[in-house]
Amino acid sequence: MTNATTEPHLFVILGGRGDLMHRKLLPALYRLYRRGLFPAGCCFLGAGRGESTDEEFQEYARGSLAEAGFTMTPDAVRWCNESIFYQAIGGDDGYRKLADRIQALEQARDLPGNRIFYLALPPSVFPASIEGLGETGLNQSAGWTRLVIEKPFGRDLSTAEELNRLVHRYFAEEQVYRIDHYLGKETVQNLLVFRFANALTEPIWNRERVERVEITVAESLGIEDRSGYYEKAGAMRDMIQNHLAQLLTLTAMEVPGAFEADAIRNEKVKALRAVTPLQPDAVVFGQYTAGEMGGKPAAGYRDEAGVAPDSETESYVAIRLEVNNWRWQGVPFILRTGKRLPRRTSQIVVTFRRPPVALFAEFRGESVEPNRLVITIQPDEGFDLSFEVKAPEEPYRLETQYLRFRYADVHTGLPDAYETLLLDVMNGDATLFVRADEVEAAWHLFSPLLENRPKVYPYAAGTWGPKEADELLGGDGPWATR
Numbered sequence: 097m098t099n100a101t102t103e104p105h106l107f108v109i110l111g112g113r114g115d116l117m118h119r120k121l122l123p124a125l126y127r128l129y130r131r132g133l134f135p136a137g138c139c140f141l142g143a144g145r146g147e148s149t150d151e152e153f154q155e156y157a158r159g160s161l162a163e164a165g166f167t168m169t170p171d172a173v174r175w176c177n178e179s180i181f182y183q184a185i186g187g188d189d190g191y192r193k194l195a196d197r198i199q200a201l202e203q204a205r206d207l208p209g210n211r212i213f214y215l216a217l218p219p220s221v222f223p224a225s226i227e228g229l230g231e232t233g234l235n236q237s238a239g240w241t242r243l244v245i246e247k248p249f250g251r252d253l254s255t256a257e258e259l260n261r262l263v264h265r266y267f268a269e270e271q272v273y274r275i276d277h278y279l280g281k282e283t284v285q286n287l288l289v290f291r292f293a294n295a296l297t298e299p300i301w302n303r304e305r306v307e308r309v310e311i312t313v314a315e316s317l318g319i320e321d322r323s324g325y326y327e328k329a330g331a332m333r334d335m336i337q338n339h340l341a342q343l344l345t346l347t348a349m350e351v352p353g354a355f356e357a358d359a360i361r362n363e364k365v366k367a368l369r370a371v372t373p374l375q376p377d378a379v380v381f382g383q384y385t386a387g388e389m390g391g392k393p394a395a396g397y398r399d400e401a402g403v404a405p406d407s408e409t410e411s412y413v414a415i416r417l418e419v420n421n422w423r424w425q426g427v428p429f430i431l432r433t434g435k436r437l438p439r440r441t442s443q444i445v446v447t448f449r450r451p452p453v454a455l456f457a458e459f460r461g462e463s464v465e466p467n468r469l470v471i472t473i474q475p476d477e478g479f480d481l482s483f484e485v486k487a488p489e490e491p492y493r494l495e496t497q498y499l500r501f502r503y504a505d506v507h508t509g510l511p512d513a514y515e516t517l518l519l520d521v522m523n524g525d526a527t528l529f530v531r532a533d534e535v536e537a538a539w540h541l542f543s544p545l546l547e548n549r550p551k552v553y554p555y556a557a558g559t560w561g562p563k564e565a566d567e568l569l570g571g572d573g574p575w576a577t578r
């Protein structure tokens with residue numbers, strides 16, 4: 097998002113040999129390098145409990161790039177061998193060793209003391225690593241110091257508050273970058289541009305013109321090999337509290353006073369706080385049972401490896417909520433997410449009110465279809481705006497047609513979300529990161545559903561969720577399935 101210039105810095109990744117580093121961070125860092133965005137001297141220090149030499153870690157980095165599909169040119173090999181290092185931090189003096197290594201690298205590469213610490217660690221390890229950094233004095237330096245924390249941030253409101261207190265014991269909020277990688281997606285950022293750079297959108301973006309808003313993040317995959325994580329998380333913690341809450345705030349927020357991190361985040365927090373407490377009869381939890389995906393049998397959730405046979409973990413959630421402010425009062429917002437749904441799609445559908453007079457009812461034989469704006473976040477990024485038009489020849493038969501924009505028709509390749517977010521951290525732009533009060537406001541809204549869990553209804557893999565959700569959702573599957 098930022099246009100600033102990157103300053104020389106040292107980038108430390110705690111959990112340097114983890115899955116996130118291997119699949120996402122290393123390829124994203126390499127793409128940024130290829131775009132020429134690292135000033136001379138910048139380097140990357142992986143850290144973890146395991147012993148590893150720099151050379152072994154550089155080989156690991158080369159493997160990660162090759163797996164991500166990059167050709168290992170001499171330049172790629174040189175980048176790995178000259179800029180990537182490793183420090184083992186097991187044992188009681190792990191963070192002291194890390195501090196010493198950082199100093200040595202900064203001296204050797206003539207770096208000014210600007211540092212990024214990226215916690216690519218299991219959430220259970222966040223507290224110990226924040227303490228480790230703080231107690232060793234690594235929270236401050238001669239330059240700037242930034243702390244990047246992966247999601248999930250807490251398991252509910254109280255654990256999120258506790259983690260924020262710990263973070264703030266050592267780091268000022270301005271130093272902290274809480275990642276929700278959804279915010280790095282071009283199409284999610286485009287929501288801000290779509291809404292606030294087009295004079296057409298804002299005047300109709302309110303209760304006068306909008307009938308309902310549906311936000312869907314549907315996955316066709318099941319839990320794959322992540323039962324250990326998913327059994328404890330479920331769709332509420334995995335999707336609703338973070339990704340869907342972010343899409344909700346960007347759709348519902350007021351116009352910010354300026355295009356600045358805090359001005360935007362203030363409005364997002366206000367939107368979250370305007371949501372009325374969730375009503376149990378406006379929530380449906382589901383769990384997939386055996387079914388069919390693409391003509392092949394698919395196992396039920398409870399039959400997946402590592403899942404308890406009586407598990408009540410929700411793999412589907414639908415929520416109808418209301419944003420109780422002047423702009424949105426009375427407009428239902430539907431949040432829906434699930435695994436093993438018929439296809440993968442993330443979209444925001446804004447359904448506008450129908451014309452006040454049904455002038456064409458006698459020709460249509462039914463009420464006129466409302467105009468709809470469908471913003472597709474993934475895949476096939478872009479949007480469609482539906483209109484009623486006259487079908488040719490027949491006297492006033494109406495049909496629905498679309499204005500359509502697809503990124504792929506105009507641009508070749510969108511940057512990966514992590515590429516965008518890493519660059520923003522390097523340039524100190526916190527717009528796309530979740531602030532402490534924002535993460536707490538989201539937990540405040542959704543935690544009651546974790547304390548008083550609704551009944552979990554079954555749905556067959558390959559269908560659009562439990563039938564109990566149909567009524568809540570207005571009797572239909574997602575708009576895009578029609």
Ligand SMILES: NC(=O)c1ccc[n+]([C@@H]2O[C@H](COP(=O)([O-])OP(=O)(O)OC[C@H]3O[C@@H](n4cnc5c(N)ncnc54)[C@H](OP(=O)(O)O)[C@@H]3O)[C@@H](O)[C@H]2O)c1
Nearest residue numbers: 111113114115116144145146216217218219221246247248
């Ligand atoms: N993987 C993804 O695609 C993805 C996507 C979105 C968000 N995230 C988030 O990113 C973070 C990292 O995910 P990940 O999949 O990379 O995790 P991971 O592979 O399970 O763990 C990352 C590293 O953490 C270290 N670690 C594990 N247990 C530890 C412990 N008890 N004490 C100290 N260090 C420990 C390990 O390194 P050592 O053994 O070398 O210490 C491990 O390589 C998580 O918060 C996750 O929720 C991941």
